[in-house]
Amino acid sequence: MKTNRILLFVSFIIVLTFPSVVSSQAIDKFVVVLDAGHGGKDPGNLGNGFREKEIALKVVLAVGKELEKHPNIEVIYTRKKDVFIDLFVRGKIANKANADLFVSVHCDSHTSQAYGAGTFVLGLHRNKTNFEVAKKENSVIFMEDDYKKNYAGFDPNSPEDAISVILGLEEYLDQSIYLASLIQDNFVKLNRKNRKVKQAGFIVLHQTVMPSVLVELGFLTNNREGKYLNSKMGQQQMSSAILDAILKYKKSLDLNTAEVLIENNDLIESEPMEFDNVVFKVQIAASSRKLMPKPYNFKGLDAISRTREGNLYKYFYGNTSDYNKTKSLVQQAKSKGYKSCFVVAFKDDKKVSLSEVLKTKPN
Incomplete structure (x- = not known):
C-alpha cells in the first residue's frame, strides 16, 4: 500500500507538469461499445418469469443514452432491439470500431435464492462457481450457425477449453479490472450484495482486443432481486452505476492516472491457485x-x-x-x-x- 501511495503522488506530479498531454487526449473520441446480452431466439435466463434479454437491453440503452450526451464519447451498440447476435460478431463490432471499452450486460440465475451483483473480466476461472457462470453465458454458441467453425471447436462445457482460449490474452487485464472495480464500487453504494470482481473465460470477452468487462446485474431467480431488476427504478439505478463508472474510467485516462490506480492489488478477488511441484x-x-x-x-x-x-x-x-x-x-x-x-x-x-x-x- 505504501508503494501505491508513492505511485499516486508521482502521477499527481505528472498531471501538473504535463497539462498539454491531458488536453490532447481529452479531444479524441472515446469509443464505448455496449453489449446487451442474449436477444432474439435466445432469451437468456427466465428467472421468476422475467427475461434477461429485455432487462439487459433496457439497461444498456439507458447507459448509452446518457453517454451520447457527451460530445467526445461515441457509443456503439451490438444490438438496439430484440435480435440474436452471435458472440463472435459482438467482438467483431467492437474490434472494427477500434473501441476503447467493451461492456457486456447480463443477469444471473441460480437454483437457490442467491443474490448480488458481480463484474467479470477475462481470465482463469478461480473456482467452480466462476466457471459455471461463464459456462452458462458461453453456452449461447450452441444457438449459432457454424459454431464449431467460428470457435475452432471450443467446448464451453470443458474447463480445459475455457482456460486455453484466454491464455496469453491478458494484455488489457489491468484496465479491465480497474473499470470493473469502479462498476462494482457503485453497485455496493446501491446496497447490492457485493459479489466482487472476478475472472472467468467468457467467449464474448475473449473476442475483443480492448479493456472489457461483463456485468451480472443480479439474480432474476431471487424473488426480491428479480423484481428490482425488472423495475424501472432498479434499471435506472443500475444503469446509472455503470454510466458513472465509465465516465470515471475515461476521466482517469484524461488525467493520466489510470495506470497508477490499477496498481492496487486489492481490486480483484484472489484465491490460491497452486500447482504441485x-x-x-x-x-x-x-x-x-x-x-x-x-x-x-x-x-x-x-x-x-x-x-x-x-x-x-x-x-x-x-x-x-x-x-x-x-x-x-x-x-x-x-x-x-x-x-x-x-x-x-x-x-x-x-x-x-x-x-x-x-x-x-x-x-
Missing part, C-alpha cells in the same frame, strides 16, 4: 554478464535467482507455487522499471511451458 518466477532480464543475484544489482528487488542458457544468464524475481501471486510480483517488477518482465514456470528445476502448466488442474 511447480514454481513460478518472473523473468526480469537476460544478459551475457554474470551478476550476483543481489538487490543492489536489480534496483532493490530481492529474491533474485539466476540460470544459464547457452551464452546467456537469465535473472528471475520471486518464487511461488501460487500462480495468482505472480500478478503481484509482475507489478512490483514493473514498478522498478522492468516493463517487459513475464512469468515463467519451473518443474524439478527445469523450465516448462507456462500454458501447459495452466491447462492442468491446480490444487
Whole structure:
C-alpha cells in the first residue's frame, strides 16, 4: 500500500507538469461499445418469469443514452432491439470500431435464492462457481450457425477449453479490472450484495482486443432481486452505476492516472491457485554478464535467482507455487522499471511451458 501511495503522488506530479498531454487526449473520441446480452431466439435466463434479454437491453440503452450526451464519447451498440447476435460478431463490432471499452450486460440465475451483483473480466476461472457462470453465458454458441467453425471447436462445457482460449490474452487485464472495480464500487453504494470482481473465460470477452468487462446485474431467480431488476427504478439505478463508472474510467485516462490506480492489488478477488511441484518466477532480464543475484544489482528487488542458457544468464524475481501471486510480483517488477518482465514456470528445476502448466488442474 505504501508503494501505491508513492505511485499516486508521482502521477499527481505528472498531471501538473504535463497539462498539454491531458488536453490532447481529452479531444479524441472515446469509443464505448455496449453489449446487451442474449436477444432474439435466445432469451437468456427466465428467472421468476422475467427475461434477461429485455432487462439487459433496457439497461444498456439507458447507459448509452446518457453517454451520447457527451460530445467526445461515441457509443456503439451490438444490438438496439430484440435480435440474436452471435458472440463472435459482438467482438467483431467492437474490434472494427477500434473501441476503447467493451461492456457486456447480463443477469444471473441460480437454483437457490442467491443474490448480488458481480463484474467479470477475462481470465482463469478461480473456482467452480466462476466457471459455471461463464459456462452458462458461453453456452449461447450452441444457438449459432457454424459454431464449431467460428470457435475452432471450443467446448464451453470443458474447463480445459475455457482456460486455453484466454491464455496469453491478458494484455488489457489491468484496465479491465480497474473499470470493473469502479462498476462494482457503485453497485455496493446501491446496497447490492457485493459479489466482487472476478475472472472467468467468457467467449464474448475473449473476442475483443480492448479493456472489457461483463456485468451480472443480479439474480432474476431471487424473488426480491428479480423484481428490482425488472423495475424501472432498479434499471435506472443500475444503469446509472455503470454510466458513472465509465465516465470515471475515461476521466482517469484524461488525467493520466489510470495506470497508477490499477496498481492496487486489492481490486480483484484472489484465491490460491497452486500447482504441485511447480514454481513460478518472473523473468526480469537476460544478459551475457554474470551478476550476483543481489538487490543492489536489480534496483532493490530481492529474491533474485539466476540460470544459464547457452551464452546467456537469465535473472528471475520471486518464487511461488501460487500462480495468482505472480500478478503481484509482475507489478512490483514493473514498478522498478522492468516493463517487459513475464512469468515463467519451473518443474524439478527445469523450465516448462507456462500454458501447459495452466491447462492442468491446480490444487
